Amino acid sequence: MEFKNCGWAGYVKDFISKPNEEIVSSLSSFLREERSEQIFPWDRSISALKENLVDLKEIYDCALIFEYDYPRSGGKRPDLIFLNNGTVLVIEFKNRVEPETVDFDQVLGYVRDLTEYHPIARDKKLIPILIPIGFDRPYYESKGVYVLKPKDLPLFIRNNIKKSNNLSDIKIWTESPCEPLPSLIESAKLIFHRKPLPNIKQAQSAKIPEVLNRIEKIIQKSTNDKTKKIILITGVPGAGKTLVGLQVVHSKNISVPSIFLSGNGPLVQVLQYELESKVMVSQMKSFLQDLWIKHKDKSVREKVIVFDEAQRAWDRDRILEKHWGKLADSEPGLLLGLSNRVKDSLVVIALIGEGQEIHAGEESGIKNWVDAVRENPIWEVIGPKHLSNHFLNNSIKYEIEELFHLTNSIRNIRAIDTSKWVNFILDGNINEASILSEKIKKDGYHLRISRDIEISKNYINDIMKDRNIKRSGILVSSKFRKSEEYGIKPVRNQYYYYGEWYSENNQNKHSGSKLKEAVSEFGCQGLELDLPLLCWGTDFFWSNNKWNVKVGKPRKVKDPNNLRINAYRVLMTRGREGLLVFVPKISDLDNTYNILLKVGFENI
CATH class of the missing domain: 3.40.91 (Restriction Endonuclease)
Structure with a gap:
């Protein structure tokens, strides 16, 4: 037989x-x-x-x-x-x-x-x-x-x-239907083409279906009652926030027009590249320019607006700078201000990745949303309990929905505790990180380290051999200015090939899997790789029993140290199957290399 x-x-x-x-x-x-x-x-x-x-x-x-x-x-x-x-x-x-x-x-x-x-x-x-x-x-x-x-x-x-x-x-x-959870990119394609996502127990344990169902009911009620509502959804890196947002805008159960917005340019590039469409996925900056500068009197077609990476919402100063003084409010303020141009319902869904503010103008975080609601009190807010005091302390009505805090990672399908482990490391809790790393490795999440870039690349190539739908790539901090001296070539600022970098296999000259060009925290936030190779930089190093930051002259930011910590939080949480760290042979990074060994990384 x-x-x-x-x-x-x-x-x-x-x-x-x-x-x-x-x-x-x-x-x-x-x-x-x-x-x-x-x-x-x-x-x-x-x-x-x-x-x-x-x-x-x-x-x-x-x-x-x-x-x-x-x-x-x-x-x-x-x-x-x-x-x-x-x-x-x-x-x-x-x-x-x-x-x-x-x-x-x-x-x-x-x-x-x-x-x-x-x-x-x-x-x-x-x-x-x-x-x-x-x-x-x-x-x-x-x-x-x-x-x-x-x-x-x-x-x-x-x-x-x-x-x-x-x-x-x-x-x-x-x-038997052995169905691994698809990557974010694969999921987007399935959703776009109205195909069912695999019924995987990690997605079930993360309560993604229940979250989607609850959102759909809120939208339906808002549509019937002609009300304005904000839904706040928070979660650890890889918890499925973007997946929820994509499912919402393509849901058959939502009858009103919807759009998925993000200030994350690389993410938008990748989604538009894979979906071969710009209809339901757009840049936040372009959306605001269209409605607030080019067509001020235009009615708002969309009744559901999903704002991905909403923790990166620009404050008023950043908006003034990026829109050449033509707009003078924060991104949340501009979004909620659309209520004056919508006679019936409008629902804004803010997907918030906590501890991932990495850019100038993003540091105000949830305060931007609180201020926006105070200026537009017609809005009703629904979100997880841990955000409630921000609104209640400002006399803003707030409905608690615990489903809207996603605590389980579905990116690191084999290591639910990876996010907590990264937080321990960045907080300097070395013993706790070391203990937790044993569970992570036992659950099958690879933690490897090397001080030789060629050995690192060979390891990646060996483990990814013949796995044509899997993706790897090099990540590097945007503040590690000398990375090219150690074999790491970062992509230029205006990079137009993120779609190919993430989506294509190593036969494509722009594919990240070729391990030729590296993307920074700005090029990988909200995205994922099966096995990333992270080049550790001298901008963030261990010395005197703590993490230290060295970034040169800081830009107009409130806390450059916190932005750098968040940058490494993003860089360390992109992998679905594991993480390989390359630490260049620089004496300033010797202590860093040793501390990474202590928190669970093992030499190749």
Whole structure:
């Protein structure tokens, strides 16, 4: 019987009796895009595996699945899955004598993906195993991975697999809807084309569906009652705020015109590039220019305005500067001021990433929104409890909705505590960060570090090899002025290829995955990569038991130190699968390198 989504599958007794040539032929056909030299190691591995399993008649009813190609994996395929009703061995063969760091990360990645996304694996005990073909030492365990020589596999199976009287159902396993949560860009495309998003337990635990449903009901009531409402949604980095906003403006349950706005130029570029449309995604600056400068008397078509990255809303001074003195209010003030030009309903949804103000003019934060409501008291405010006092202390009515604070990260699907860990680091709580890092790494979030840029790039290329839908890229602080001396070339200020940088694979000359050009905190906020390479700069370094900032002459900002901390908060929270940090060999960064080792990073 043939099974879908794998190179070959069957029960152990069938595997042993099947000629090697038939199994290799099946694998070769399945892996036809691979070069033929990959088949020879399989031939060796199959022969060795048969020799070692033939005497274990008690496991003849267990199943073997070779090269399981689970959906949306980006090219990941475990070499072998040994399937028992209660325990699953995830086995990776390597044609070398000793395993390398990237091998451990690879097999742990398989286990994490299957645990999180596969409905059958979720309730099983999964054990990651590495088998270097030339390995000839006693087996050992490291970081939760068992390293065995081929002939040790029978003993390991005998000790870890319990006899079951029930056949493992290979068909159910290989055809189960294994659905990893799509990236922000993939999600935007699915939403735009009215396709359902995967039903993933992390999105469910983050209560994204409930949040969307609550917003839809508020909009419907506002539409019926012809009222003006502000919805404030806060959350940790990667909690799904942008995803919620995109779902709102494309919701079939909202009958009034909607628009998604952002002051984040790179994010807008990427979304417009992927959606091949500018109709429902626009720059905040352009939107305000159109309604407040070019067409002052024009009625407002949109009845739902989603403002992404609303913590970056410009204050009055920044507006005066950027709009050449033609506008004289904050962005929240200008948005809420539109109420005078709307006879019926208007709903503004502000998506607020806390602790991510990184630019001049963004430091007023929630105060801008409080002041705007005081000037336009017709607005009703709904938001999470922790923002309530800002409004209540100014005699502004405030309805608390706890759903509107998103506390779980769905970007770092395997490391919900990553945001808290980054906060510990930036707050100087080294011991707490070190303790929490162990859980993060156990959950499968890679934390790697190097002082050699070529070694760093090679690691990224190795772990991302053949994963064509996955994306990597280099990140660097905008204030690390000498990064090019250490092999890091930042993109220019007016960069027009963010869409390609994030969306295309490394065959495209502008792709971030080529690891040629780096984007800054301004180019990555609100966006994500599967595995980013962060170049640490001399603008933020550890000395005298605390973080120090060195940025030269500061611009017109209230607290340059806080902006730099927030910049590194953004840079450190972009990864879905892990984070690799490159620390240049600069004596001023020696202490920084050592402290990063203490908080959980491990050398490649």
